[in-house]
Amino acid sequence: MKKIGLISVVCCITLCLNAVEVTKEGKPASAIVIPAKPEKSVQYAAFELQHHFRLMTGCTVPIVREGEKFSGQPIYLGKTLASADAGLEVGKLKREEYLVAVRTDAAYLAGVDDEEYGSIEYGNQSALPPLEYHNHGTLWAVYDFLRQGCGFEWYAPGDNGITYQKHTSLSVAPFTLRRHPFMKAFRMIYAPKIFKAYGQPYTPYEVQQLKLRWKQTIRYGIVNHNIYGIWIRFYAPCKSPWLAKYFEKKHPEYFAQNYKGASRTHLIAMRSQYPDDEQLPPQLCNTNKDVIRILAQEAVDRSRGKKVVGVSLSNQVKKMKDEPFYYPIQPDDNHGYCRCADCLKLFPDKYRDGQRPDNYIHFEWMSKIAREAGKKAPDAGIGTLAYNTTTPYPEGLDLPSNLSVMIVLNMSNFWHRLSRQRTDHMLDGWIANEKDKRLLTVWLHLLAPAWDARIVYKYNDFFPGYYYHEFARHLRKMTDGGVMGYFIESGDEISVPFWYQHLELYLASRLADDPSLNPEKLRDDFFRSYYGAAAQPMRQFYDLIEYAYMNPSNYPGDQLSRFNTLGAFQSEEVNWGKCGTKERMKQLGRFLTQADRLADTPEVRERLRLLREGMWNPMLRGRARWEEKEKYINRPVLSAEYQPMPEAGGNLKKVDWNRAAKIDSWRTIDGFPFSLKAKLLCAVDKTHLYLRYEEQGNEFSKGVKSLWEGDHLEIFLASQGALPVHQLCIGANGMIERYGHYYKNDAAYSTAWNYGPEPVVQTENGRLFMETAIPLRSLRTGSGKEIRLNLFRVFPGGKKGCWSPIFVPAHNTPERMGRIVLRDNF
Numbered sequence: 001m002k003k004i005g006l007i008s009v010v011c012c013i014t015l016c017l018n019a020v021e022v023t024k025e026g027k028p029a030s031a032i033v034i035p036a037k038p039e040k041s042v043q044y045a046a047f048e049l050q051h052h053f054r055l056m057t058g059c060t061v062p063i064v065r066e067g068e069k070f071s072g073q074p075i076y077l078g079k080t081l082a083s084a085d086a087g088l089e090v091g092k093l094k095r096e097e098y099l100v101a102v103r104t105d106a107a108y109l110a111g112v113d114d115e116e117y118g119s120i121e122y123g124n125q126s127a128l129p130p131l132e133y134h135n136h137g138t139l140w141a142v143y144d145f146l147r148q149g150c151g152f153e154w155y156a157p158g159d160n161g162i163t164y165q166k167h168t169s170l171s172v173a174p175f176t177l178r179r180h181p182f183m184k185a186f187r188m189i190y191a192p193k194i195f196k197a198y199g200q201p202y203t204p205y206e207v208q209q210l211k212l213r214w215k216q217t218i219r220y221g222i223v224n225h226n227i228y229g230i231w232i233r234f235y236a237p238c239k240s241p242w243l244a245k246y247f248e249k250k251h252p253e254y255f256a257q258n259y260k261g262a263s264r265t266h267l268i269a270m271r272s273q274y275p276d277d278e279q280l281p282p283q284l285c286n287t288n289k290d291v292i293r294i295l296a297q298e299a300v301d302r303s304r305g306k307k308v309v310g311v312s313l314s315n316q317v318k319k320m321k322d323e324p325f326y327y328p329i330q331p332d333d334n335h336g337y338c339r340c341a342d343c344l345k346l347f348p349d350k351y352r353d354g355q356r357p358d359n360y361i362h363f364e365w366m367s368k369i370a371r372e373a374g375k376k377a378p379d380a381g382i383g384t385l386a387y388n389t390t391t392p393y394p395e396g397l398d399l400p401s402n403l404s405v406m407i408v409l410n411m412s413n414f415w416h417r418l419s420r421q422r423t424d425h426m427l428d429g430w431i432a433n434e435k436d437k438r439l440l441t442v443w444l445h446l447l448a449p450a451w452d453a454r455i456v457y458k459y460n461d462f463f464p465g466y467y468y469h470e471f472a473r474h475l476r477k478m479t480d481g482g483v484m485g486y487f488i489e490s491g492d493e494i495s496v497p498f499w500y501q502h503l504e505l506y507l508a509s510r511l512a513d514d515p516s517l518n519p520e521k522l523r524d525d526f527f528r529s530y531y532g533a534a535a536q537p538m539r540q541f542y543d544l545i546e547y548a549y550m551n552p553s554n555y556p557g558d559q560l561s562r563f564n565t566l567g568a569f570q571s572e573e574v575n576w577g578k579c580g581t582k583e584r585m586k587q588l589g590r591f592l593t594q595a596d597r598l599a600d601t602p603e604v605r606e607r608l609r610l611l612r613e614g615m616w617n618p619m620l621r622g623r624a625r626w627e628e629k630e631k632y633i634n635r636p637v638l639s640a641e642y643q644p645m646p647e648a649g650g651n652l653k654k655v656d657w658n659r660a661a662k663i664d665s666w667r668t669i670d671g672f673p674f675s676l677k678a679k680l681l682c683a684v685d686k687t688h689l690y691l692r693y694e695e696q697g698n699e700f701s702k703g704v705k706s707l708w709e710g711d712h713l714e715i716f717l718a719s720q721g722a723l724p725v726h727q728l729c730i731g732a733n734g735m736i737e738r739y740g741h742y743y744k745n746d747a748a749y750s751t752a753w754n755y756g757p758e759p760v761v762q763t764e765n766g767r768l769f770m771e772t773a774i775p776l777r778s779l780r781t782g783s784g785k786e787i788r789l790n791l792f793r794v795f796p797g798g799k800k801g802c803w804s805p806i807f808v809p810a811h812n813t814p815e816r817m818g819r820i821v822l823r824d825n826f
């Protein structure tokens with residue numbers, strides 16, 4: 001590729017000799033000239049150019065078609081006759097290649113454009129060129145012209161996200177480039193929520209527009225879970241009629257064996273098509289020859305533009321002219337791999353601690369499919385993921401060249417040494433061995449701390465994590481290693497506003513386009529041009545957030561020695577107790593106040609407002625909530641007292657409830673008051689614990705099928721603040737489940753706990769009643785002098801109350817269980 005070279009702003013504010021004059025003293029001095037029959041994307045490129053000129057100079061440079069009259073110097077866009085006359089071989093550009101030639105008398109901007117015609121209306125969603133499987137090279141040329149020639153940059157959606165210097169006169173000094181974006185396969189930030197949380201004003205139009213300004217696209221090689229055509233055709237008819245019609249014949253041997261009755265949580269993507277099927281196989285068989293043949297044929301068919309039976313990416317991927325083609329094949333996101341005799345025999349020497357060598361099994365399977373497809377159609381490749389247990393490089397396997405690999409990597413926990421080492425190990429393994437042999441791309445998770453906060457620990461407002469510098473180092477490693485595509489899953493997916501990650505996202509877009517750029521300089525430019533006079537305090541603001549998040553000494557020691565692939569490090573206690581401390585939040589607040597004072601343009605003031613609304617105010621809310629919660633967390637757990645009573649021998653009728661411990665005050669799991677008209681009595685004699693629960697104003701909802709649909713009662717019992725723990729769950733329609741949670745060989749496990757007769761449950765007339773006698777023996781409680789207990793009442797929609805607040809999502813938190821104790825003076 002030809003490099004842009006030094007990014008230098010070469011616009012001239014005053015008269016510049018030997019330059020293309022765009023505007024002069026507030027008047028147009030040029031015209032945007034498009035072909036007589038312009039492609040839609042060239043028209044859009046012309047409107048974008050006109051829009052930017054108008055922002056900078058306040059005047060409207062006319063757009064004319066070649067052959068129409070115009071005055072001033074021409075800026076030619078697309079495949080014009082003039083560009084051919086000027087000796088520019090626009091017709092020879094291939095794939096994403098584009099050129100910019102600014103001369104003394106004219107400028108030429110052109111690339112490969114889809115031959116789609118018809119007029120468009122700027123500002124309309126339908127006018128935006130599609131991001132996927134389309135050519136709009138002239139638009140790329142326009143953006144490079146605007147950046148290098150005129151000093152524009154794009155940091156956020158909408159006009160407010162564009163930076164530039166205002167002039168009334170604009171002229172552009174000569175420069176030439178001919179290039180294509182570095183990452184050729186795809187460059188895509190997944191943003192399904194369009195950065196919209198907290199009522200931010202971005203529209204889908206503005207977000208797609210920013211994606212275009214960031215040269216986002218998909219051309220080939222993208223992968224996602226995509227393997228479902230075989231269920232549709234050969235497992236059983238789907239629930240939806242439009243899929244059911246593709247069913248051909250039952251072939252149980254195609255599917256993962258030995259999952260009978262064990263598939264309740266498996267086959268995530270297709271579960272809705274087989275809702276009541278307890279036998280649904282979670283994966284395919286990895287050794288069945290027909291499966292290999294069928295999947296290879298799908299790839300061949302799709303490479304030739306034929307429709308295939310499937311969901312997900314099956315028919316979304318397309319073969320573009322002059323580009324390679326990889327059909328995505330990736331198992332469902334579950335670990336239910338086939339346990340047939342042949343599959344269990346695979347790679348016996350690669351088992352580690354009894355763990356299947358998933359990476360070897362997966363990549364050998366994919367290789368067979370790719371070889372089969374390659375035999376039938378030389379340009380049909382297979383794309384798959386190196387994901388989860390298949391991420392480690394399968395040393396020694398011979399992979400065919402038409403197999404592309406998208407490596408799934410976590411980018412947001414670099415502060416954690418073990419997590420960082422794992423990421424490096426995976427990435428290095430693939431690059432070192434496969435760099436020159438195949439298409440390598442990456443799927444990057446930029447999800448922490450948002451994921452941990454909102455999905456794992458269920459607190460909404462969190463202290464953000466910036467990790468620009470480590471991210472830059474890893475992006476560099478990828479581009480040096482020949483990685484040709486990135487797909488980013490960002491916090492947007494869980495409705496986190498743009499501001500929590502905008503610099504990281506911006507960086508990815510720039511380095512994927514041109515890896516020779518210096519990340520430090522990009523960051524310097526950002527503060528200077530985006531925050532203007534407020535650059536200094538804003539740089540300190542970003543620096544402090546990055547320092548707080550990235551410095552391992554800001555985390556509790558036991559976290560650093562533990563590791564799990566899911567992350568889940570940012571509990572609320574770590575996030576607000578260690579990263580977003582009171583002192584840091586005060587300091588950050590001071591930086592923002594200074595920035596507000598220094599901001600000297602309406603644009604910068606608006607950017608500061610957006611940051612406050614989108615990130616800082618939620619941070620303040622999160623901090624305040626944590627401080628409120630802290631008051632409860634450090635409190636001793638609750639206790640209730642019982643008095644001795646005559647032996648009832650397990651007979652509920654003989655219990656003297658007047659001597660029972662009485663619990664009738666309820667809280668949320670976070671310690672806030674919870675309104676529930678209910679009373680739990682706990683009576684104890686020498687042999688039994690007797691529980692009686694009465695609730696007024698509610699009864700279990702009828703018609704639920706599972707205890708876990710969210711209308712139930714859970715009681716946890718233990719003899720100390722640790723395992724073993726016993727769990728009694730009661731739900732609608734007489735559903736009762738009882739479990740014991742124990743330790744064995746340093747591992748926790750759960751099993752049924754049938755301590756005796758089932759509890760008596762009545763739920764009717766707005767009243768809920770439960771009574772049970774539990775032998776102390778079955779609780780393994782020792783003396784019975786102290787029993788640890790907690791109760792949760794869960795309502796539909798997720799609302800729940802408990803006796804002793806646990807401050808974490810897992811109900812089974814023995815250390816926070818309350819105490820049932822014998823009253824001292826008896």
Ligand SMILES: [Zn+2]
Pocket residue numbers: 256257284285286287288338339340341342343
């Ligand atoms: Zn098998």
